[in-house]
Amino acid sequence: MRLGVLDVGSNTIHLLVVDAHPGARPQPAHSHKVDLRLAELLDERGAVTPEGVELLVSVIGEAVQAAEDKGCEDLVPFATSAVREATNADEVLARVKLETGIDLPVLSGDDEARLTFLAARRWFGWSAGKLLVLDIGGGSLEIAYGMDEEPDRAVSLPLGAGRLTAGWLPGDPVDAADVRALRRHVRAQIARSVGEFSRFGAPDHVVATSKTFKQLARIAGAARSADGLYVQRDLTRKSLEEWVPRLAAMTTAQRAALPGVSEGRANQILAGALVAEGAMDLFGVEELEICPWALREGVILRRLDHLPAVGAERPQDGSAVPSRRQG
Helix, strand or coil, X not given: CEEEEEEECCCEEEEEEEECCCCCCCEEEEEEEEECCHHHCECCCCCECHHHHHHHHHHHHHHHHHHHHCCCCEEEEEECHHHHCCCCHHHHHHHHXXXXXXXXXXXXXXXXXXXXXXXXXXXXXXXXXXXXXXXECCCCEEEEEECCCCCCEEEEECCCHHHHHHHHCCCCCCCHHHHHHHHHHHHXXXXXXXXXXXXXXXXXXXXXXXXXXXXXXHHCCCCCHHHCCCCCCEEEHHHHHHHHHHHHHCCHHHXXXXXCCCHHHCCCHHHHHHHHHHHHHHCCCCEEEECCCCHHHHHHHHHHHCCCCCCCCCCCCCCCCCCCCCC
C-alpha cells in the first residue's frame, strides 16, 4: 500500500509518503516539508497566534492535497508538543478539522518517545542490546531506554531547540549570560530524570535521532546526508564541548554557513547543542550513533504492525482495515 504520514511538528510540517506492507522495509516515495516553526508562533499566553493558525491550516491543506496527488491509500496524521501544549489547542484542532477535514490526533510526550524508540530498535535490531535513545525536537527532548521494542522507561522534557531558542536566546549573537542561564536550566531539567534510567544499568548502545543531532554530527565531521542512509555517523561529547562555545560566538548567518546546517534551523542549533551536550554528560555518554529513522518511521511501523500480512484474508465485505490512530 501507499501510506502517508503527516507530522505536524514544532519546527516542520512534514508529509512522508512510503510504499510499504507488513514485514517489509518502508520505501520512501515522496516528501513534502514546510519549515513553519510553530513553536515560535505562540503569544505570551502560550496560544498559537492567529497568524500561526492561518499558516498551520494552509500548510496542512497543502500536505493533504499532496498526499492525494501521490495516491496515498491511507493518511496517518499526528501533532506533537507545539500543538499539545498550546493553550488554545482545542480551538486549533477544531479549525484544522473544519477547513481541511483532518482529525489531527495529538501524541503525548511519552508516545513520542516510545514510537521513536520503536524506530531505532527496528533500525539497529536485537543485536544492539539495551538501547538508550535521545531525540531533540523543536518543542521537546525525548529519552527512552530498553531491551525490547517497548522501552522500559520513556520520558519527554520541555527542552526542544525551538522552544528554548524563543524563550532563552533572544540575541544575535547571543549574550553569554543567556547561554549560561540556559545551560543551567537544561541540565537541571535533565538531571531530574537521570535517576529514573540509572536503575536499569548501562546501555549497550546509545543512539540519537532528529534533525538537530544530525546537524550537530555533520558539523563535527560526520558524513553528508548525500552519502546515504547506511553510512555510520557518530557524535562525541568531546566534539560537542568544543563546538558549543564556537556556536555561541557566531551569528545566525555564520551558523547557517556551517556544513549541514539549514538556514531555517541555524538560530536553533546552539540551544540544541546545549541540550545534546547536557544529556550526554549527565547520562555518561561519550559517543553516540545517529539513527536515520525517528518518530515518523515509528508511526509508520506501528501502523503496519496493525495491517494484515501480504496475502492474508481481507474482510469479506472488501473494506480496508481501519487505521489505528495514535494519540
